[in-house]
Amino acid sequence: MFNKIKRAAAILCAALLTAATALTVTAADMGEGKVSTTLPEGFDKTAAVIEGESYTEGNGDNVQTVKAADGSEIKYVYLKASSNDQPAVAKYTFSVDKHGKYSFAFALRTKSGSSYRDGKVVVDGSSSFYVARTDSTANNTIEYVVGYNAVELKPGEHTIELYLGDDFDDSTVKSIHLDKILVKLDAEIKAEAAAAPATADGTALAALACAAAAAVIVAAKKRA
């Protein structure tokens, strides 16, 4: 029941943001994410980047690449509803060196005309939340969905898994195209958001990927 309520909140949040972009619904308000086409405030510097296609375990259908409108390539993992009972999942390992609350932002490839889709995120096998977005009108760009901002992590190794929403079935196209997961300590997000207005754009992501993460190290494991 609780998850159903959380899912409803995520759907409402995404719908409201689509209907009126001036309306601000924050992750803190909803306990869920909001959708943006630019890097979320506070994530534009020194967030750790987990590439969606570099999952350490899982049964993601495959790794795909598309060319974005600006000529760059988007490489992502394609999760789709399975024809058997095996849930589609991609799992990642990362570690942090500071104790605190962390937020996650999910960079999803857009596909015009695609249906509503959501994903269930599980951190360390227990904490979970949904990321959700509505239909997309854009094609081959990136939308960011900011995750629940109250995942407390202790120093050491952690896991994050992305599943399709658990009400997915095979009646329509149901899938997620995950490009990246950004991980950042909440205190650092707040400090950066307060220090400077967000100026992030697509080019900022390349710089971000090269930046030294202050508190998060993404595991260097390769997929088998």
Ligand SMILES: [Ca+2]
């Ligand atoms: Ca990627």
